[in-house]
Every structure is written in C-alpha cells, then in structure tokens.
Amino acid sequence: MSLCEDCIKGVRHEGNPEGKWETISGVESYIGTPSGEYQTDKVLLFICDVFGPQLPNAQLLVDDFARNGIKTVAPDLFEKDGLPFDIFDSEEKRQSFDLPSWFGRHGPAASRPLLDKVISALKDQGVTTFAATGYCYGGRLVFDLAFENITSVSIGNHPSLLKSPDDLEKYFTTSRVPLLLNTCTVDEQFPPPAQSQADAIFGSGKFAHGYKREYFDGCTHGFAVRGDLSNPKVKAGKEGAFKASVDWLYQYGFGPVKNETK
Template sequence: MSLCDDCIKGVRHEGTPSGELKRINGVDCYVATPEGDYPKDKVLLFLPDAFGVAQNNKLLVDDFARNGYKTVMLDYFEGDAVPEAAYETLIAGMRGEKLASLSQSFAPTFNIGEWIAKHPQEIVRPLIDKVIAALKEEGVTQFATTGYCFGGRYCFDLAFDNVSKVTIVSHPSLLKTPDDLEKYFASSKAPLLINSCPIDPLFPIEAQQLADKIFDDGKFAPGYKREYFDGCVHGFASRGDMSDPKIKAGKEGAFKAAVEWLKKYL
C-alpha cells in the first residue's frame, strides 16, 4: 500500500541501491519504483548534480520511492559525469571562500568549465524531453521535478514550459538572477521549494533573498517556500560530510521538506 499522508520515511546516508538501470527512449536512467500500490500516473523526475548516476543520488532516488513516488533519474551526461573525487576540492574552496571561479576550484586535475561546455542546454534538454515523452506513452500525466545543483537549471526550464506540476530545487546552479526567478514567477504554475544554505557561490545569499522578495508573502499563488540550513555548504542535500552534524541535519531536513512538498502538491 502507499504511505499515509503523515508518514515520511527518512533519507539514508549509506546502503545498497535497490533501483534498476533502464534505457528509456534511448536514454540511460536509474529507476526506483515504490512497493505495493502507488499512483501510476505520477513520476518524480530526479535531475542530478554534476556527479550524475552516483551512489548518493541512487540512494536518494530509492528513498523517494520508499515514500510512494516512482522516481526516474536521468543520465543526461551520457556517462560523462564529473569525477566524484573532484567534490572535496570544490567544497574546500567554498569553505575557504577561495572560489574565484568554477574552473579554478578543480584545477589542475579537472576543468569544470570545459566539462560544462560539453553539456549545454541544447544537448541536455532534448534527452529529458525524450524520457518525458516515453513516460507519457506509458500513461504518466503528472510530473514533479527535484533538481540538485546542475539539475536545478532544468527544473526551472520544465516549469517555464509548464511540463512539471511541482518543483523542488536544492542548491541550484546555472540560474540567471533575477531573470530566471522573474520568468518563473511570470510563466510557471508549479509550486516552488528551494533548499538553500549560507555557503553557496552558485546560489548565494543575495539570490536567495531575491527569490523571497519575488515569491514570498503569498505573492506567488501556486505556492513558494525556501528552506535554509545553517552551517551547510553547496551540495549538502545530495552529498557531504555526514560526520558534520549540521550537514547531516541539512541533508535530512532537505529531504523531509521535499517529501512534504510532494505530498502537499503532487
């Protein structure tokens, strides 16, 4: 049976992924399906960070399924995700406030600027659209999105086109502020949840406050909420040092907020 409205199964920090790798309309995906009864006409699209179909992200996908939502994560990098070893370098740069540019954060072993150039919107978005088209043929009529870092860009794009019914972004990147925030307000009907933190050069405090100014206090009729997790850094909702109590609490809190948002609006 599906979970009751008040029941939330929490996020796990380690374990063995239980979903399956599938090709959907030619696109590699990781799919987790709830046990028992669940709404077959609804799918949560999990749009991952630059590390793609990695262990942490698989576990998150599984945990959304444990809460009653069939969840599909796309490998829109087509096997060319950022090496996970690069994460620690990036976070060290953020904590020390030495992040002059994304490219410098990974130097000399990995050039993130060159990597991003290999995965532009004109390549990534058609892959997402192919998966959505195939899922529609299977009877899916309602889509929600949860996007982490890189994936947050595409949550916004799908909301602009009103493809998605619900939007959740955690420490999003590649957004243009205020342009994308204002466009979302003007064109989207999808309730928006933002999971944010204090140390995030890609969606800094100024952008977070601007989002509140545009959407909050009931101004955005579909619904808006921004969660803020003190002591956390960019990437906390999908990966991070679980020995740090604040980061651990941030990851758990962001997941709980996401499930509550889905239960309210999907």
C-alpha cells in the first residue's frame, strides 16, 4: 500500500475552530460537542488524512458535524507528527518531503492501536455505538473497523490504501455496517474502475445493510477536506459530501435528539 501525490496536496480553509482538545487514554483528540441535547451514547469517529486533526480544515468539519447534533471525536493517530501544512505551498516542498519514511512510522498498523485505545476509553465513558468517517488515509481505517463490526455506520471520503476489489469483497462478506462512499472524478487511490467495482459488489440492493455512492464531478482526491473552495465544482463537492454524510448518519440513527411535543 502507498499514498499518491494528491494525498499531500491541498488548500487551507478559512474559519475559527470551536472544538476542544482532550486527551483520551493518552491520545490527544479534537472534539466537537453539540451545543444542545444529543445522543451521549453515540460518537462519530473522525479519522483524518495524513495531516491529522491539527489541520484547521479537519477541525472545521468536526465542528460542522457537532452543529448537526453529532458528538465527534478526531484522534491524533500520528502523535503530533502529521504532515506539515506548509507542504501545500509549493511543489518543491512536496517533492522534498520523505513520505515513505513518514508512512513507515505511521502506517495503519501503527495508528490502529491508538484508535482502539480511544474507542475503549469512550466505551468506558458510556459510549455504546460508533460511526466512522474517514478522509483519504482515514478511509482505510474505516474499512478495518467495519470488517470487525466495531462501528455501526461507515463513510469513506475518497478513501486511500484500499485494494480493489479485495477489500470491497471482504467488506461485503464480513461487515454488517452501512457504507457511504463519497467519490470523485480524478482519484488515483480510488479511481473510477474501483468505484464501478463497488457499485457492482454492493449496489442494486445486494448489500442488505445499506450502500450508497455519491459522485462529485470535476473533483480530485482530497476534495472533501482539502479542496480549493475557490473552484465552484470543488466547493459544491466538498459541501455535497458533507451533506451526504450527515444524511447517512441521520438515516442510521445518529441524528440529534428530537423533543416530542404532546
């Protein structure tokens, strides 16, 4: 498994993050908590790309999920060693960064135990049900959690590090977790042939637990978290992927608390 050039490209988004940092079982995590009533026994695990939850773009998305009534936790699975943001600024910086060495330190085999620690600690705090949304690198871990049915809802945003069709077929045969894939036009990690394989394996009602794939034309791998929002198609893709994710979470029980009137 390896990453691609688009895995480390991006644009920093403007905004003021409103969440808080907490240490959960030794893992620093950025947390978005709804301001009103919410389902305290449910948490959305926000599994970041290679820039980690220190990237403001990720924090703003976590905050947005919280505004929609969903408690969201983004663990720092790279222990403050996510890729530096200034790599966005020039091709020279991207070319000079030693991505293979970084991946050797922080591949899924290294990050999964940290994620498991966070999940275990949240269970001790009373959380019983988890959803997971992963971006690029994080998409790999979303699949891994679903293979073991640890989560109850999955969202993969332009997922990286998947082997198609092997991982798709394994998901189909081992998981009971509803799957949403937010995909795009240009994606070396999850290209159109893999997208079509996913539809063939899961689509037309074959995956009884729930499957949907959204496609955002004119977008490139990374669009849902690091896309250039000055491009109308990318802006529409980023916003569309977020809306699709919230709708998917609501469909499978992660909506905000509704006060019934008599």
